[in-house]
Amino acid sequence: MDHRGYYDGFGGAFIPEILVSTFDELSAAFQKAKRDPDFWQEYKEIMSTYSCRPTPLTFAGNLTRHFGGARIYIKREDLNHTGAHKANNVIGQGLLVQRMGKKRVIAETGAGQHGVATATMAARFGFECTIYMGEVDVRRQRPNVFWMERLGAKVVAVKDGTRILKDAINEAFRDWVTHMDTTHYVLGTACGPHPFPEMVTYFQSIIGQEARKQIISREGKLPARVYACVGGGSNAMGIFSGFMDDPVELVGVEAGGEGLDSGRHASRLSSDDASIGIAQGYKTYFLQDSDGQMKETHSIAAGLDYVGVSPILSHLKETGRVRFEAATDRKVVEALSLTIQKEGLIPALESSHAFAQAFVEAPTLSKQDCIIINQSGRGDKDIFTVADAFSDPGWKEFIMQKAEEYNA
Amino acid sequence: MLESYIKNKRREKEILLMTHIVLGYPSFDDCFQIVREMVDAGVDLMELQIPFSEPIADGPVILSANQKALANGVTVQQCIDFSKQVVRSFDIPFLFMTYYNILFQYGVKDFSSMMSDAGMYGAIVPDLPPEEGEEYLQAMKSCHLSPIFIFTPTTPDERMKKIASCGEGFIYCVARKGVTGSQTDFTSEFHGYLERCRKATTLPLALGFGVKDKEDIDFLTGKADIAVIGSQTIRLVDQKGVGAVGEFIRGLRSQIKGAEK
Ligand SMILES: Cc1ncc(COP(=O)(O)O)c(C=O)c1O
Numbered sequence: 101m102d103h104r105g106y107y108d109g110f111g112g113a114f115i116p117e118i119l120v121s122t123f124d125e126l127s128a129a130f131q132k133a134k135r136d137p138d139f140w141q142e143y144k145e146i147m148s149t150y151s152c153r154p155t156p157l158t159f160a161g162n163l164t165r166h167f168g169g170a171r172i173y174i175k176r177e178d179l180n181h182t183g184a185h186k187a188n189n190v191i192g193q194g195l196l197v198q199r200m201g202k203k204r205v206i207a208e209t210g211a212g213q214h215g216v217a218t219a220t221m222a223a224r225f226g227f228e229c230t231i232y233m234g235e236v237d238v239r240r241q242r243p244n245v246f247w248m249e250r251l252g253a254k255v256v257a258v259k260d261g262t263r264i265l266k267d268a269i270n271e272a273f274r275d276w277v278t279h280m281d282t283t284h285y286v287l288g289t290a291c292g293p294h295p296f297p298e299m300v301t302y303f304q305s306i307i308g309q310e311a312r313k314q315i316i317s318r319e320g321k322l323p324a325r326v327y328a329c330v331g332g333g334s335n336a337m338g339i340f341s342g343f344m345d346d347p348v349e350l351v352g353v354e355a356g357g358e359g360l361d362s363g364r365h366a367s368r369l370s371s372d373d374a375s376i377g378i379a380q381g382y383k384t385y386f387l388q389d390s391d392g393q394m395k396e397t398h399s400i401a402a403g404l405d406y407v408g409v410s411p412i413l414s415h416l417k418e419t420g421r422v423r424f425e426a427a428t429d430r431k432v433v434e435a436l437s438l439t440i441q442k443e444g445l446i447p448a449l450e451s452s453h454a455f456a457q458a459f460v461e462a463p464t465l466s467k468q469d470c471i472i473i474n475q476s477g478r479g480d481k482d483i484f485t486v487a488d489a490f491s492d493p494g495w496k497e498f499i500m501q502k503a504e505e506y507n508a
Numbered sequence: 509m510l511e512s513y514i515k516n517k518r519r520e521k522e523i524l525l526m527t528h529i530v531l532g533y534p535s536f537d538d539c540f541q542i543v544r545e546m547v548d549a550g551v552d553l554m555e556l557q558i559p560f561s562e563p564i565a566d567g568p569v570i571l572s573a574n575q576k577a578l579a580n581g582v583t584v585q586q587c588i589d590f591s592k593q594v595v596r597s598f599d600i601p602f603l604f605m606t607y608y609n610i611l612f613q614y615g616v617k618d619f620s621s622m623m624s625d626a627g628m629y630g631a632i633v634p635d636l637p638p639e640e641g642e643e644y645l646q647a648m649k650s651c652h653l654s655p656i657f658i659f660t661p662t663t664p665d666e667r668m669k670k671i672a673s674c675g676e677g678f679i680y681c682v683a684r685k686g687v688t689g690s691q692t693d694f695t696s697e698f699h700g701y702l703e704r705c706r707k708a709t710t711l712p713l714a715l716g717f718g719v720k721d722k723e724d725i726d727f728l729t730g731k732a733d734i735a736v737i738g739s740q741t742i743r744l745v746d747q748k749g750v751g752a753v754g755e756f757i758r759g760l761r762s763q764i765k766g767a768e769k
Contacts, residue, residue: 104639104640112640113637113639113640114608114635114636114637114640115635115637116564116565116634116635116658117634117637117657117658117659117660117663117671117682118660118661118662118682118685118686119662120637120662120663120667121662121663121664122662260571260572260575261561261562261575266562270562270563270564273564274564274567274687277565277685277686277687278685278686278687279685280662280685281685375613377609377612377613378607378608378609378612378635379561379562379607379609380562380564381564381635388609388613390613391583391584391610391613391614392560392584392609392610392612392613392614393560393561393578394561394562
């Protein structure tokens, strides 16, 4: 691997020697596919027949009137097959796996969306599939575990470390160093060693390409701002990349958890709590202590509950091209609730972070402005967490009844 | 320095033993006891692992030792203090094994000076390929420390040569794919791999991953310079306590004819 994927000092490929050949092979396959015009054509074809691309750009008239500021548009990645932007990346990597002739895929998952997308792709392409998921996330995103297993994937609950997304990534790497001959690791976000940040961004850039065309055809101009939630950074990189060279303000929204002061959050770029480090194969901002040990993170959204962040976003933070904000769990649930009531849309808890920040800023913008919020996924998977957040009595009663039925 | 130590020792012994402990696991007192047992039983060099929260190259046994050490509050400073103590107390070379973030947070240059002050011989950093190691290599060199690099069965011949040109002391040859701690089949295919390693460098070869008993060591004798026992002694301490270590180590080589030539 000659080009090591550095973005102003962030990125790189800090990989165990045993994987160097595998990464060389992957980099070569990706570069070759990128140069092949048929590849992107094939990718777009599948995404428009198997998934729902192009996904619509929805004008949120009621929310716009409610806030009385900028005109609010929502990019509907929730309408992808399996309900999130994760499908974009997974189908792209699936095509590469076919080209590389491998027969098995593995993946980590936090919210379970990437796991479901990978299991779906594996079913469709005929690959064997194992998904690693932190034990804590298995519990909070149980519906997705059910679907992964129905789709034929083996779901391994990871009981090491903090038992969330980063620990699932470590476990997936451990599988990969053993089975790399037959297996591709479908990393789910724009993190990890080179070429993953670049490759995942490449597949997700379809979001930004569409969104830019759609807003110009609807509004005849560019948006003032674009909002995306940031876990590892793939949906954000996807939509931002469509506007990178435009005079458009790009806003990444991280998990504020119980508040930045509480220490219980997952804000790497919008808080002062993170510092530059090297883990999980790449160099970026991590939430770590002064010895370099990774800290425990917290978010209501499993998909944002991660210690690191895309090295490309770390770079864009340093250059000032992207502004980073944090939304707290409480504000996120409020934003979700408002979006459901006003627009009949159910964003995922992850995506609701982008909504929460956009709702803070929309009233301060002029009525002539428009903004885009990336709805990275749909919220059905969050039914247990959201029901708890609203302390929904009817739901509780239903669950208790169901438990009684099983016990009978 | 390390290389000549190994080559000299090899004149006395057919194969050398390197063992591995995770610092602060089960406790620093136990670690000191384990080092004593190992040195008394004839271990020739030791890897001291500074625990890290994300040890991606390690399997369940060492992973769990890392996590338990950190849960007990083990800090990098405590690991350094401990190393100084064992270097003063025992007359074998000690190496650090850890992941790159530990060095990076400490400051790569400072880490090397600290190692040198402590009397350590070198370091093994499994997530640092030579391509990412420019600063590290310079710092280690200026402190006359040995950066130990790794060969694996998936490493092509050309790359082995390149890696060997950055490494010093010895080359750590990983026996197989996978993480530390699981079973290795020492088969004939494996023989071809060791021959490739031997061709690529004049540095001594250490062989690790899955080496666990006398049978494995017998197989490696004459093929590698150093056998590395990693997870197995940690497992042993977990199951039978610190007191079992010395006897286990003695049993590994005792029968070898001319082990102490
Ligand atoms: C719906 C949804 N949005 C966002 C994310 C966060 O990932 P990323 O930052 O890579 O887009 C996830 C991750 O699981 C997700 O499921």
